[in-house]
Amino acid sequence: MINNGKFVISLDFELHWGFFDNRPLDDCRQQLSNINVVIDKLLYLSHLYNVSITFATVxxxxxxxxxxxxxxxxxxxxxxxxxxxxxxxxxNNISEDDQKFYFAQELIKKIETEKLHEICTHTFCHYYCYEIGQSIEDFKEDLMSAIAIAKDSGIATKSIVFPRNQVKESYLQVCEDLGIETYRGNCWFNFSNNARKLKLKEYGLVTLRVLDTYFNISGSNTFTLDTYNSKYSKLINIPASRFLRPYNSQLKFMEKLKINRVKKSMTKAAKRNEVYHLWWHPHNFANNIEENFKNFSDILKHYNSLKDRYNFESITMQKIGDEFRNS
Incomplete structure (x- = not known):
């Protein structure tokens, strides 16, 4: 049993690998050029508020x-x-001038130096577990490459975030066999397969998710780890509670609703000794940087007040998994 509420932040750190299939580089050069600024601001604010982040890195x-x-x-x-x-x-087709949009060795070193944070895997090639034409053997080889390149950078990989949240149950044993100890699972509302259960087309579920950003449709999505894991679990599931959508100028009049929705769930988790797991991508903050970081600062200030009042604790995926496993 965990004795106080936990605040988990995981970021899918992808650069162009995360969306090259639906957005050509020419459409997002400026956005990706801002990633250094975004990482620096994330590190500054996390240090200021003593908040840990799990960077799931391709x-x-x-x-x-x-x-x-x-x-x-x-x-x-x-x-x-x-x-x-x-x-x-x-x-094979990346030009010399465009390599900064795909490789981030120096940024990763900067994150690792902070010691507050965890750097985990987002697979080697941003692997899609649901796609036709891949196999569990392919996944294992991909994950082995991801673990090896991180190890050679001095980083032990203990957690995984599956690209596009494509968690395939039969692949979890591979993760465990390769030394992975925690993964980010899906709360029911964030899992695409639930579209079938709700008799919705995929776009219907997406619409509900967008509305849920501002209005309480799915609930707080706070949880206790024993809801998703038994005491015998070796690979600990730490489900995502909410995707923090980036600032949208067309919906700016609703930004306060979005942030208040997050704050209320954080408060519930703090009061009830539960977990609240927030996630997004660094590149989501790379447009409208000032507005996105104003929202993030508001969330961190609220975390600070909950820490003082309820002993709410910021924690990485690996550390909360260790705590649950040892409790």
Missing amino acids: GKMFAKDKSEALKYLPRRKPNYKNTALNAYKLL
Whole structure:
């Protein structure tokens, strides 16, 4: 049993690997050019409020450049039916000038130096577990490459965030076998397969999620870890509670509703000794930087008040998994 409420933040750190299949680089150069600014601001505010962040990082980004990334290629690669998802084809075509949009060795070192944070894996090639044309053997090889490149950077990989939240139950044993100890699962409302259960098309579930950003449709999504894990669990599930949507100028009159929705859930978790797990991508903050960080600052100020009043605690995925496992 965990004796106080926990605040978990996990960020899917991807650069262009995370969305190259649906947004060409020319459409997002400026956004990705701002990632250094975003990481610096995240590190400054997390240090100011003593808040820990789990950075789920695509394995290729540990390389200093394309030539180094090529040394860690897995022996098996997914052969997606949707060829637009082929990250290896993209790797071969990255120009010298564009490497900064794909590799982040220095940024990763800067994050690791802070010691507050955890750097975990987001697979090697931003792997899609639900796609046709890949297999569990392909996934294992990919994850082995991700673990190896992190290890050579002095980082032990203990947690995983599955790209696009495609958590495939049968693949979890592979994670456990390779030394992964925690993963970010899905609360029911965030899982695409629930579209079928709710008799909704995918766009219907997306619409509900957007509305839920501002209005209480799904509830607080706070939880206790024993709801999702037994005391015999070796691989601990730490489900996502909420995606923190970036600032939207067309909906700016609703920003206060969005942030208050987060704050209320945090308060509930603090009062009831539960977990609240917030996530997003660094590149989500790379447009409208001032507005996004104003929102994040408001959340951290609220965390600070909950810490003082209820002993609410910021914690990484790995550390909360360790605490649960040892309790």
